Amino acid sequence: MRCTWTTAGKAGRRRLLAGAAAGVLAYASAAQAQSGADPAAGPQADTPPVEAPSSPDPGASADKRQVFLPADFARYAPKNALDMLQQVPGFSIRESEQLRGLGQATGNVLFNGNRPANKSDFLTTILQRIPAATVIRIEIVDGATLDIPGLSGQVANVVFEANQLSGQFSWKPQFRSHYTDPLFTRGDISVTGRAGTIEYEAALNNDDSSRSGAGGPTLIYDGAGAITQRREDIWTSNYDSPKLSGKLTWDGPGSSVGHLNAHYQRIYSTYREDGLRVSPGLPDEVRTVRENADSWNYEVGGDYEFGLGPGKLKAIGLRRFNHEPFSQTVVSRFADGSTDIGDRFVQTGDLGETIARGEYDWAMLGGDWQLSAEAAFNTLDNVAGLFALDPGGEFVEIPFPGGTGGVREDRYESLLSFGRPLTSTLSFQIVAGAEHSTIEQTGANGLTRSFFRPKGTLSLAWKPSDTFDASLKIRRRVLQLSFYDFLARAFLNDDNQNAGNADLRPQQDWSYEGEINKKFGPWGSQQFRFVYRDVEDYVDIVPVGDGESVGNIAKSWAAAIVSTSTIKFEPIGLAGLKLDATFVLQTSRLRDPFTGEKRQWSGFANRQADISLRYDIPASDWAIGSNASHTHYLPRYRSNQVDREWEGPWFASLFVENKDVLGLTATAGVDNVLGARSYRTRTLYSGIRGQSPVAFVEDRDRLIGPIFFFALRGNF
Numbered sequence: 001m002r003c004t005w006t007t008a009g010k011a012g013r014r015r016l017l018a019g020a021a022a023g024v025l026a027y028a029s030a031a032q033a034q035s036g037a038d039p040a041a042g043p044q045a046d047t048p049p050v051e052a053p054s055s056p057d058p059g060a061s062a063d064k065r066q067v068f069l070p071a072d073f074a075r076y077a078p079k080n081a082l083d084m085l086q087q088v089p090g091f092s093i094r095e096s097e098q099l100r101g102l103g104q105a106t107g108n109v110l111f112n113g114n115r116p117a118n119k120s121d122f123l124t125t126i127l128q129r130i131p132a133a134t135v136i137r138i139e140i141v142d143g144a145t146l147d148i149p150g151l152s153g154q155v156a157n158v159v160f161e162a163n164q165l166s167g168q169f170s171w172k173p174q175f176r177s178h179y180t181d182p183l184f185t186r187g188d189i190s191v192t193g194r195a196g197t198i199e200y201e202a203a204l205n206n207d208d209s210s211r212s213g214a215g216g217p218t219l220i221y222d223g224a225g226a227i228t229q230r231r232e233d234i235w236t237s238n239y240d241s242p243k244l245s246g247k248l249t250w251d252g253p254g255s256s257v258g259h260l261n262a263h264y265q266r267i268y269s270t271y272r273e274d275g276l277r278v279s280p281g282l283p284d285e286v287r288t289v290r291e292n293a294d295s296w297n298y299e300v301g302g303d304y305e306f307g308l309g310p311g312k313l314k315a316i317g318l319r320r321f322n323h324e325p326f327s328q329t330v331v332s333r334f335a336d337g338s339t340d341i342g343d344r345f346v347q348t349g350d351l352g353e354t355i356a357r358g359e360y361d362w363a364m365l366g367g368d369w370q371l372s373a374e375a376a377f378n379t380l381d382n383v384a385g386l387f388a389l390d391p392g393g394e395f396v397e398i399p400f401p402g403g404t405g406g407v408r409e410d411r412y413e414s415l416l417s418f419g420r421p422l423t424s425t426l427s428f429q430i431v432a433g434a435e436h437s438t439i440e441q442t443g444a445n446g447l448t449r450s451f452f453r454p455k456g457t458l459s460l461a462w463k464p465s466d467t468f469d470a471s472l473k474i475r476r477r478v479l480q481l482s483f484y485d486f487l488a489r490a491f492l493n494d495d496n497q498n499a500g501n502a503d504l505r506p507q508q509d510w511s512y513e514g515e516i517n518k519k520f521g522p523w524g525s526q527q528f529r530f531v532y533r534d535v536e537d538y539v540d541i542v543p544v545g546d547g548e549s550v551g552n553i554a555k556s557w558a559a560a561i562v563s564t565s566t567i568k569f570e571p572i573g574l575a576g577l578k579l580d581a582t583f584v585l586q587t588s589r590l591r592d593p594f595t596g597e598k599r600q601w602s603g604f605a606n607r608q609a610d611i612s613l614r615y616d617i618p619a620s621d622w623a624i625g626s627n628a629s630h631t632h633y634l635p636r637y638r639s640n641q642v643d644r645e646w647e648g649p650w651f652a653s654l655f656v657e658n659k660d661v662l663g664l665t666a667t668a669g670v671d672n673v674l675g676a677r678s679y680r681t682r683t684l685y686s687g688i689r690g691q692s693p694v695a696f697v698e699d700r701d702r703l704i705g706p707i708f709f710f711a712l713r714g715n716f
Helices: 009-018 070-076 081-085 123-128
Strands: 065-068 109-111 135-142 154-160 166-171 174-176 187-195 198-205 210-221 227-240 243-251 257-278 285-292 295-308 311-334 341-364 367-389 395-398 405-421 426-443 447-465 468-478 489-491 496-498 508-519 524-544 547-568 577-591 605-616 622-633 636-638 641-648 651-661 664-671 677-685 694-702 707-715
Touching (some): 070 081, 070 135, 081 123, 109 123, 174 210, 210 677, 405 447, 496 547, 524 636, 622 641
Antiparallel strands (some): 065 135, 166 187, 174 707, 187 198, 210 694, 257 295, 285 311, 295 311, 311 341, 341 367, 405 426, 426 447, 447 468, 468 508, 547 577, 577 605, 605 622, 636 641, 651 664, 677 694
8 A cells, every 4th residue: 555645525535434434344444545535635625615604404304304405505505416415414425335236225325216326436426417506405314214225324315307408517726845746637527408308417527636745764674673774765646537427317208217327437547656775785776666557447327217017117237347457667776786676567457347137116015115136247357467677677577377367256136125114203124135146266276166145134213303313224245356356466566465365255244333313403413323343254364375365354343433513603603603523433353364363454444533614704705614634544464564554643724715706616725734744664574473573664754745725616
């Protein structure tokens, strides 16, 4: 893992924090760079403006739903549905979990009562593409009361209709003081409209673009604590991922409706690192690292729902494909003219997924039923090579048979669900079924295996009043594997290698999730989420043959508490002042596969915080604010090393915003005002860690520096 920031802005940071209970819970957390959160962009770039001194309050309640109308958000002058939903008190967007196939719904946002029929878009990205002028209302309801299996806790249903051509856009450049190129390419534009019974949408989005970098010293100590090498490194990374997408909605005869969506995306990703290494008694070493991960992908999907017999049938199809070349080259040159040394790792992976799913819904016995069946076919074809630099300056291939091969999985799933109210305040939903899958690996150590796994969910929702609700969900889950983990892989920058593992299995767990929501009228709201996961086949680095690779640990567990608060200060006379805060505490436990000791999950984020203060100056177009965020990561483990990498300790930003600059919203600010840095402490042992002497300790401290950002957002 290398520290680099992507640029999802406020939406990305909320994905990281509000979804932390799911992420603990899904796989070892990555750094902010890899999770999609962006301290660099600052939350202000995507924060909606304010025009009036009052905050939106829940509108009319119908059937235990809170209804927010466009007038409730007028003071924010929202440009899109994301701007509106982010201002609903106490609601946090929770992204869909990356489970196998399409499966049950897991995200907490619906669109005209439906879950998204694609897998590649974040909910925040879809919300950004819906102009505010097309939103009719936003409904907040407990998911267990709906007829969509898998939902629980607070769910937002965004009801919208595009009756005429409209659109929205944003441009969000960024400039850093050190090491990086300026970022001019981050932004998005989308249009929606209607022609007869066809509603259409088109968008171009590059919001995840970034320019990242850091530089500074690294000290290498021997086992006795003496400095053996001094390093000075500078790295920079450029990333752009423009995505062209489109969607058609057909309002067919009667109650029938169809959707067709597609996207094509190019990814341009480069990384370069230049360093000087000085060791007593040895020639100075100039070391360069170059990486390229330019790739492309597409997705085509759709669904059609129509009345059939006593209910309705929805047919869903999806096809997506990723072409993912990657290369990494590390070369060292010496001041005394010694022969250069170097290595190169290359691979090209082609990933495909095809899904066919059917859902039949009907009402019976006072409740809602659904029978679903799904077939999913996933493939990976990968060609990898390892090369060494010869004395003549040419890279010569060396044997690396475990890196080339293919993986296939054919999976079939069927689920039956039933949900109904038990009383006027209590509802339940139950889902039961199973999946059968066959996984085949080709290439070195090829293997074919078949599995049968039960799956299901039990959800309860209790809403005794308009200001309080609680929910409980118990799930049996099967997570998605990365097919690359079946194959061998070299990590040249840290001199590590995975051997590949044909016996890799997907993680399964029993998940227990509770949510409590309390509204305090004009003062704001409070939400608590509690999550516990009892995990089988947890995915981590384990012994494989004579080496190590990604594999499974039989038993482990993880737990999280997530607090989300909105505090409004209007009752004490401070109109326009609002505090949003999210705090996450997580813990986990497993038995280390190398040492037998009990420890937490590798790379686990055991505490997180995000605090935003915004003041919209009454009777003006101006707003000011600040944000502070913190994430504490635990070490990652391999057989012979303990590696902790993090950025911080705190990121903080300041911004100023005007909501009417020639009809646009303009935001400017500076991030990293507290001087957060990039750190790494890696301890390498001569053999199995904890049982062998320390070979060396790597202690890194790199400068990031201030980050200046600007944003223009508008409608047309």
